[in-house]
Amino acid sequence: MSPSDGSSPTYHTIVALVRDQPGVLSRVSGVIRRRNFNIASLSVGHSEQEGLSRMTFVVYGDDEVAEQVTKQLRKLVDVVKVSDITRENIVARELALIKVRATPQTRSEIIQLVDIFRANIVDVAPESLIIEVTGDEDKIESLIRLLRSFGIREVMRSGRLAMMRGMPAEAEGGARERGESA
Numbered sequence: 188m189s190p191s192d193g194s195s196p197t198y199h200t201i202v203a204l205v206r207d208q209p210g211v212l213s214r215v216s217g218v219i220r221r222r223n224f225n226i227a228s229l230s231v232g233h234s235e236q237e238g239l240s241r242m243t244f245v246v247y248g249d250d251e252v253a254e255q256v257t258k259q260l261r262k263l264v265d266v267v268k269v270s271d272i273t274r275e276n277i278v279a280r281e282l283a284l285i286k287v288r289a290t291p292q293t294r295s296e297i298i299q300l301v302d303i304f305r306a307n308i309v310d311v312a313p314e315s316l317i318i319e320v321t322g323d324e325d326k327i328e329s330l331i332r333l334l335r336s337f338g339i340r341e342v343m344r345s346g347r348l349a350m351m352r353g354m355p356a357e358a359e360g361g362a363r364e365r366g367e368s369a
Contacts, residue, residue: 198227199253200279200349201244203260204234204268211265215242218259224252228281228346239267245347276352282345283327284309285318288338297337304330315340 205211212231219226227245234241246256253271260269289297294316301308301318304326310317320330324347331342 194250196247196249196252197273199246199248199250199256199271199273200277200347201246201253201256201260201269201271201273202349203242203244203266203270204236204239205242205263206265206267207233207238207240208265211240212242214263214265215260218263219244219246219256222255222259224248224256228344230346230348243347243349272349272351277349278352279323279347279349280321281324281327281347282319282321283331284341284343285320285331285334285339286310286315286341287318287334288314288340289316290314293337297334300330300333306330 203215205215216226216229224246227247229242229244231240231242233239244256246252253273257269257271260266287297297316297318298308304320304322306318306320308316309319318330318334320327327344331339
C-alpha cells in the first residue's frame with residue numbers, strides 16, 4: 188500500500204482503553220485483522236480504572252492506516268477511548284526475558300553484558316541464564332544481538348508499552364477544578 192497522503196510508512200503507537208470483559212481482545216484484533224492491518228506488537232493490562240484495561244498496539248503503515256485503525260476501534264462498543272500517540276511526547280518501553288546458554292567459561296562474560304545493559308539475571312541454571320531487560324526496542328535488540336553468539340534458547344517480549352508524558356491539558360484543568368493535585 189502506498190501512502191495516499193504523502194506520509195511514509197512507519198510504526199504507529201495506538202493506545203486504547205477497553206472494557207475488561209471476555210472476548211474484547213478477540214473483537215479488537217478481529218477488526219484489525221479484517222481490515223488487513225498488521226499488528227507489530229500488542230500489550231494489554233489492567234488500567235488505573237476498575238473494569239477497564241489498556242491496550243497498546245503498534246501497527247505499521249502510513250498515517251491513513253493509523254487513522255483507519257483508530258476509526259475502526261472507535262466503532263466497537265467495548266472500546267472507551269482510542270488515541271494515536273505516535274507523534275506525542277511519550278515514554279515507551281518493552282520488557283524481554285531472554286534464556287541464553289551459559290557455560291562456566293561464558294558465564295562471566297554474559298554477566299558483564301547484563302551489567303552494561305542494566306539488565307537483571309532472574310534465573311540461574313547449570314547450563315543457562317534467564318535475563319530480564321527493560322527499555323526501548325533498540326536496547327533490547329542490541330542485547331539480543333550480542334547474546335546470540337552464546338546461544339539464545341528462548342526470547343519472550345512484552346511488546347511496546349507507551350504513555351504520554353505529563354498531563355493532557357484537559358486532564359490538568361479537570362484535576363484543578365476538582366481540587367486534586369498532580
